[in-house]
Amino acid sequence: MRNIWIIAGRELRRYFVSPVAYAVAAMLYLILGVIFFINIYFGLQTGQINPDGRMVMGPMVTILLFVAPALTMRLIADEARMGTLELLLTAPVRDWELVVGKWLGVFGFMVGVIAVTWIYPLILHRMTNPGIDQGVLITAYLGLVLLVGSMLAVGVFVSSLFDNPMAAFFTTLAILLGLWVISGLGSGAGTASEIIRYLGIVDHYYDYLYRGIINLPDVVYFLSLTSLALFLGTQAVESRRWR
Amino acid sequence: MNGDLRRWVPAAYWVAVVSLLASAAWYVVQRSIDVYLQIGIALALVAFIGAIALDPARVRRALRTRQTRYGSNMLLMTAAFVGILVVVNYIVYADPARWDLTEDQQYSLAPETKLILSQLQQPVTIKGFFTPNMAGARDNVRPLLDQYRIESDGLVDYEFIDPLENPIAADQYGVTRDGTLVVVAGESSEVLSFPNERDITSALVRLANPGERKVYFLVGHGERDINENGEAGYSQVSDALQAKSYSVETLNLIAQAEVPQDALAVIIAGPLVPLGQEEVDALDRYLSGGGSLVVLEEPTLATRYGDAEDPLATYLEQRWGLRLNDDLVVDLNSSLPLAGIGMQYASHPITERMGNLTAYFPSARSIEVIPVEGANLSQVGLVRTGDNAWGERDLKGFSEESRLEYDPEQDTQAPLVLAAAAQDQDSGARLVVIGDSDFAANGDYFNLGNGDLFVNSVDWAARQEKLIDLTPKPQTQRFVVPPSIRTLGLIFLSVVILIPGGVVASGVSVWWRRRRRL
Numbered sequence: 237m238r239n240i241w242i243i244a245g246r247e248l249r250r251y252f253v254s255p256v257a258y259a260v261a262a263m264l265y266l267i268l269g270v271i272f273f274i275n276i277y278f279g280l281q282t283g284q285i286n287p288d289g290r291m292v293m294g295p296m297v298t299i300l301l302f303v304a305p306a307l308t309m310r311l312i313a314d315e316a317r318m319g320t321l322e323l324l325l326t327a328p329v330r331d332w333e334l335v336v337g338k339w340l341g342v343f344g345f346m347v348g349v350i351a352v353t354w355i356y357p358l359i360l361h362r363m364t365n366p367g368i369d370q371g372v373l374i375t376a377y378l379g380l381v382l383l384v385g386s387m388l389a390v391g392v393f394v395s396s397l398f399d400n401p402m403a404a405f406f407t408t409l410a411i412l413l414g415l416w417v418i419s420g421l422g423s424g425a426g427t428a429s430e431i432i433r434y435l436g437i438v439d440h441y442y443d444y445l446y447r448g449i450i451n452l453p454d455v456v457y458f459l460s461l462t463s464l465a466l467f468l469g470t471q472a473v474e475s476r477r478w479r
Numbered sequence: 480m481n482g483d484l485r486r487w488v489p490a491a492y493w494v495a496v497v498s499l500l501a502s503a504a505w506y507v508v509q510r511s512i513d514v515y516l517q518i519g520i521a522l523a524l525v526a527f528i529g530a531i532a533l534d535p536a537r538v539r540r541a542l543r544t545r546q547t548r549y550g551s552n553m554l555l556m557t558a559a560f561v562g563i564l565v566v567v568n569y570i571v572y573a574d575p576a577r578w579d580l581t582e583d584q585q586y587s588l589a590p591e592t593k594l595i596l597s598q599l600q601q602p603v604t605i606k607g608f609f610t611p612n613m614a615g616a617r618d619n620v621r622p623l624l625d626q627y628r629i630e631s632d633g634l635v636d637y638e639f640i641d642p643l644e645n646p647i648a649a650d651q652y653g654v655t656r657d658g659t660l661v662v663v664a665g666e667s668s669e670v671l672s673f674p675n676e677r678d679i680t681s682a683l684v685r686l687a688n689p690g691e692r693k694v695y696f697l698v699g700h701g702e703r704d705i706n707e708n709g710e711a712g713y714s715q716v717s718d719a720l721q722a723k724s725y726s727v728e729t730l731n732l733i734a735q736a737e738v739p740q741d742a743l744a745v746i747i748a749g750p751l752v753p754l755g756q757e758e759v760d761a762l763d764r765y766l767s768g769g770g771s772l773v774v775l776e777e778p779t780l781a782t783r784y785g786d787a788e789d790p791l792a793t794y795l796e797q798r799w800g801l802r803l804n805d806d807l808v809v810d811l812n813s814s815l816p817l818a819g820i821g822m823q824y825a826s827h828p829i830t831e832r833m834g835n836l837t838a839y840f841p842s843a844r845s846i847e848v849i850p851v852e853g854a855n856l857s858q859v860g861l862v863r864t865g866d867n868a869w870g871e872r873d874l875k876g877f878s879e880e881s882r883l884e885y886d887p888e889q890d891t892q893a894p895l896v897l898a899a900a901a902q903d904q905d906s907g908a909r910l911v912v913i914g915d916s917d918f919a920a921n922g923d924y925f926n927l928g929n930g931d932l933f934v935n936s937v938d939w940a941a942r943q944e945k946l947i948d949l950t951p952k953p954q955t956q957r958f959v960v961p962p963s964i965r966t967l968g969l970i971f972l973s974v975v976i977l978i979p980g981g982v983v984a985s986g987v988s989v990w991w992r993r994r995r996r997l
């Protein structure tokens with residue numbers, strides 16, 4: 237267990253010296269800040285500001301779709317490319333500890349990045365009488381954290397398959413986009429449509445958690461996707477020993 | 480000989496793979512297991528078995544390698560893991576737990592609904608008929624239906640049916656509109672056009688207390704025929720009422736002196752000749768006992784009234800204060816100049832759910848709501864025209880010379896009332912009067928809000944519009960206090976400049992420090 241924390245801590249520290257992480261965070265805050273300000277500014281002109289704390293969350297989810305692959309692409313692929321993965325594999329670290337530690341590091345970083353965005357609803361809360369609906373905000377953020385966790389896990393898994401970070405980036409993006417649009421195919425009413433709809437990733441966020449309802453199937457879906465991706469990542473790392 | 484044949488083994492594997500892929504592609508295109516598909520699969524099998532039989536040693540070698548052993552082990556582990564996840568997800572999905580954290584409990588059912596669900600005796604299925612075009616509406620109603628399922632411990636279940644894929648089911652329940660819910664309990668069912676908590680719960684109450692709900696259509700004066708399928712017939716009306724579990728009958732007050740006791744409402748749909756005084760007296764007795772009446776009267780131009788007296792119109796005016804004007808509603812500015820177009824709805828149970836669905840009345844007469852002394856009535860003008868309409872009173876000039884001219888002295892002035900409702904507060908009797916009967920005929924029933932207006936009118940008259948009062952949910956009113964220019968500047972500074980800028984600055988400082996260290 238200790239190994240996980242050591243690896244996670246090391247990864248987390250690496251983000252704080254990595255230009256990619258700063259660029260990603262700065263871009264995210266700039267886009268969200270502009271969207272938030274435009275909403276307030278034009279809302280003032282029309283006299284209609286919607287007291288909804290989730291003003292920036294829709295765009296944030298879309299941006300995270302691209303951010304997650306960018307942050308995870310080099311996690312394992314880079315180690316493999318530089319040859320340091322060999323060292324890690326011979327060190328007294330279990331494969332799953334390596335994978336989970338890497339994921340936990342990037343997850344911790346993203347949770348930190350997302351936590352800062354709480355400032356937008358906080359500003360809105362100060363301006364609203366008698367305040368915005370906190371319950372909706374809590375479930376929306378909880379859902380966001382679960383969603384990001386599973387997206388990053390997919391990224392870690394894909395990164396473990398490749399020796400080239402760019403290949404990992406595009407493959408992760410393709411898988412996430414696939415999960416994003418697949419629910420569109422399940423617009424019918426039969427069992428097959430229901431299963432396809434269940435596989436789609438964003439509906440699990442927008443249908444309930446985004447509206448202020450904690451829906452157990454959605455939570456279980458995100459946790460399942462996360463654990464499946466981490467399990468597959470572990471298998472992929474392990475397979476490097478005998479491939 | 481064997482060695483010669485062995486050269487073909489790789490080719491045989493390829494043939495197996497290619498024909499298997501081709502078969503799959505064929506199936507995707509054809510969507511049926513036809514003879515070509517069978518040939519393809521058979522070829523793949525033969526090639527595969529043949530390849531193994533020709534060179535079994537190769538297979539044995541492949542199976543013994545380290546990769547195969549580890550690989551199959553990994554595959555097995557992965558399959559087991561996926562299996563566990565599928566089972567867990569299925570269990571949770573089949574019986575979902577849910578917590579509504581919104582401040583106003585927006586997605587929770589009213590206590591009355593919960594009470595009714597706890598008293599439910601038999602399983603109920605709610606079938607939602609939605610085409611893929613209405614996927615948005617379907618997703619909106621899903622949380623509500625989930626709530627019914629959870630609160631009833633699974634006694635209420637729901638399913639969605641695509642009426643394009645399964646038109647037979649849609650026909651079976653008399654579904655004619657996309658986005659309709661059908662509540663089914665045992666043999667009986669009820670169609671709901673408006674999927675909301677009040678209507679669903681009301682339907683549950685009705686289905687739990689089955690009893691014949693009879694409405695009668697008056698016959699004998701050339702009224703609309705509920706069995707006629709033509710444009711002018713009322714078969715759609717009859718079907719729609721039966722889908723709402725009414726039983727629809729006809730009533731002849733010439734043959735029968737009294738309105739039957741079990742009549743929830745009597746409907747008089749466009750008589751061509753006036754009713755007799757005895758019939759009107761029978762209706763009066765029925766109404767005095769708390770009965771309900773829906774009257775649809777055409778302009779005299781479209782009837783065979785001539786100059787004959789209309790005892791029903793006199794009765795409605797004197798007793799209920801709803802005067803049927805002898806005119807024709809005209810609006811030369813509209814695309815349907817000879818139709819009354821409902822531009823404005825009053826706040827009333829009949830019209831409150833019409834939303835922005837307009838109702839229009841081809842060849843209509845206007846109604847005047849006048850106070851009646853000594854009667855404890857509440858009267859409402861339900862549907863009004865726009866300001867450009869008028870009630871043409873020179874019907875002779877119109878029918879003989881097609882002359883339509885607004886004469887402020889003679890004609891009825893806008894806005895005109897096209898439909899009105901009245902309730903006697905003492906006896907509880909209810910009355911709806913509409914100055915047209917074409918609007919609900921088969922030809923126009925599905926146009927805009929026409930059918931809804933008719934069905935809502937009958938629902939209200941028959942006292943089925945609101946079997947239950949749901950506790951209104953508190954809605955916290957939130958408003959944003961507009962920030963001052965200074966606050967706005969502060970917001971801009973912090974969210975657009977400071978936060979992203981701070982991240983960039985700390986990035987640069989880290990980079991600078993690391994560079995110096997090197």
